[in-house]
Amino acid sequence: MEIKQTALAGTLESSxxxxxxxxxxxxxxxxxxxxxxKQFGTQITAVITEVLQKFEIENANVKAVDKGALDCVIKARTIAAAQRALGTTDKPAWEVL
Amino acid sequence: MPTVATLNLQDKNTFADWRTFLTSLDIHNFQENELTTIDLTIGIYDEAGKLVATGSIAGNILKYIGVCNKDSAKGTYFNTIISELMNHLAQQGIFHLFVFTKLKYAQSFQHVGFHQLAHTTEGALLETGDTNVSTYVQSIPRIADQDKKAIASIVMNANPFTLGHRYLVETAAKANDLVYVFVVNNDVSLFPTAARLQLVQEGTSDLKNVQVVNGADYMVSYATFPAYFLPTPDAAIKYQTTLDARIFKHQIAPALNIRKRYLGSEPLSRTTDIYNQTLKKELPPEIQVVVIPRLTGSTNQVITATQVRQAIRTGQLATIEASVPATTFTFIKSNLQKLQQRIQKGMNIDGN
Structure with a gap:
């Protein structure tokens, strides 16, 4: 899938x-x-990459500012960003969830 | 729970409260022209209803960021403010943003993903977002073996492109293998950015070693050098022009092997004259500054875009035909009404 526009999801709050x-x-x-x-960089990157791959996004630039998010949060925020970027927020991606 | 709210600065009490709070944090510039550019101000109130943090947006620039950390975990309020402002901008489709800040806060911004473009003793300029200065520099066209060639540059607003500009470009083109002409991007001049770019391109199309590039947010923009567009005290102009020069020197020029920057001498505009002085101080020795005396017209007066704009207002185009290239003159003739309307609607034509 091709990214249509830049999208932002999540906040800079703790967790x-x-x-x-x-x-x-x-x-x-x-x-x-x-x-x-240092401790979790590889894991965070892996979670983001996995979600994007499920959306079949092959080319993307991701700028991630982590404030200690758990994997489920990272996943949720990446899904939100991906759907906004693809312009598909009205169609929940059940298979990705 | 502290609450986040939008602040209406038109309300006298809110404004006074906000101003007192920022003053207590050592922010003192509340000039009219700074305030009028603000699009949105938000704040955080604690349980007692006291303002404990605030931040504003003006276009794609964050302003008036102030946080009191007395009763909170360090950084909490700051992060909330920045993230709220970023979300507001994202909803408007703005993802690339800048902040001017005191040096001591630069680190807080870096901590939430901002990248520092330049700093002076007075402050720093940082950016974040979906593009940045390195993607910008990568997008600029290059020639073969650029590293071994003589590369020069000129930055101009070209409002509009005159024979004075043309003379400067020509002079640089004769002495170098390639000349980048960066055209100021901010759309606050009589001639819209697209028209200014087009007229520079058309007016230099016969010079094969000239590459016209949009200066984006990095050269004489609202982000780097707002004083170019707004009346500003000298001290602020010096600070802003220093940042602008350092961004050019450290972030733009090295990757493109730019070794020279050409300037027109500036007998008329105070702001531009200070800018030229700063460039001469900041750019060498890595980048040589070459000042070319202004071209004088038939009546022995220097050619300026200001005169051209004044002639547009009065409609006396014959007086400027000899000062602009044919391409610019044709454009003015066919768009005269539109340009005059813009002036009537209040476009300032006496500035830069």
Whole structure:
């Protein structure tokens, strides 16, 4: 799926993650800011990538600012960002959930 | 629970409250022209109804960010404010944003994903979003072996493109392998950005080694140099032009191998003159500043875009035919009514 427009989901509050998803040309590129990047960076990146792959998004730039989000939160925020970016918010993606 | 609310600064009490709060945090610039650009102000009130944090948006710029951390975990209110403002902007389709801030707060912004573009002793400029200065620089066309060539640059508003601009471009083109002409992007001039870009392109199309590029948010923009568009005290102009020059020097020029920046001498505009002084101070030795004396017209007066705009207002186009390229003149003739209407509606034509 092609990203139609940049989209933002999530907040910068504690235990949340802010995801900005925009058009990319060269695979899925994730730029992650997190206080726990050293410990959980790989895991956070993996969760984001997995969601995007389920949406069949092949090219995207992701700017993620993590404030200690759990995996379920990361997943939820990425789904929200993906649906906004694809312009499909009116069609819940059950198979991804 | 502290609550987030939109602040109506038109309300006298709210405004006084907000101003007192920011003043207590050492923010003192409440000039009319700063305030009128604000699109939205939000704040956080604690249980007692006291304002404990605030932030505003003006276009894609965050302003008047102030947070009192006395009774909260460090960073909580700050993060809430920034994230609320980002969500507001996202709803308007704005994802690329900037902030001017005191140096001591730059780190807080970096902590929520902002990237620092430049700083001086007075403050820093940071950006975040779906594009940034490196994607911008990557998008600029290049020539083969650019690293080994003589590359020069000019930044202009070209409101509109005159023979004075043309002379500056020509002079640079003769002495270099490639000349980038960056056209100011902000759409606050009599000639809209698209028209200014088009006229620069048409007016230089015969010069094969000239590349016309939109200056985006990085050259003389509301983000880097608002004083170019608004009346501002000298000290603020010096600070802003220093940031603008440093962004150019460190973020733009190196990747494009730009070694020279050409300027027209500035006998008339105070703001531009300060800008030129700053560039001369900041850019060397990495980037050589070349000042070209202004081209004088038939009557021995320097050619300025200001005169052209004044002639548009009065409709006396014959007086400027000799000061602009044919392409610009044709454009003015066929759009005269539209341009005059813009002036009548209050477009300031005496500035830059």
């Amino acid at each position: 949340d993650i802010q995801i900005m998803l925009s058009k990319g040309a060269d695979g899925i590129k994730i730029n992650l800011d997190s206080d726990v990047k």
